Amino acid sequence: MVSGQDEYTPSVDEVREAYIVGVDPEVTARYRAEFDRMIERVRREAAAEALEGAAHDFDGIYNVKPYPGDRLRKHAAAIREADTNKEGTK
Numbered sequence: 001m002v003s004g005q006d007e008y009t010p011s012v013d014e015v016r017e018a019y020i021v022g023v024d025p026e027v028t029a030r031y032r033a034e035f036d037r038m039i040e041r042v043r044r045e046a047a048a049e050a051l052e053g054a055a056h057d058f059d060g061i062y063n064v065k066p067y068p069g070d071r072l073r074k075h076a077a078a079i080r081e082a083d084t085n086k087e088g089t090k
Helices: 014-020 025-063 069-088
Strands: none
Touching: 014 025, 025 069
16 A cells, blocks of 8 residues: 555646547637636635634634634635636526
């Protein structure tokens, strides 16, 4: 069994290129753009999760109202809402 440190992890560029292998050259740009949108969505979700985690940590440290983490939660919600609004326009 291979340990986590020895496992190969492809870069985003490598996965993007593998995603479009065999695709008709006329739609290659569309597939690349589709892949890039998916990656950006994953990154935004990771950012929202990080903000919520930080908000939770701040609330545990500073037990005052309004909770310092509330602003971070609002940012996380705004990220998710922007993604939801984009989905609704398709």
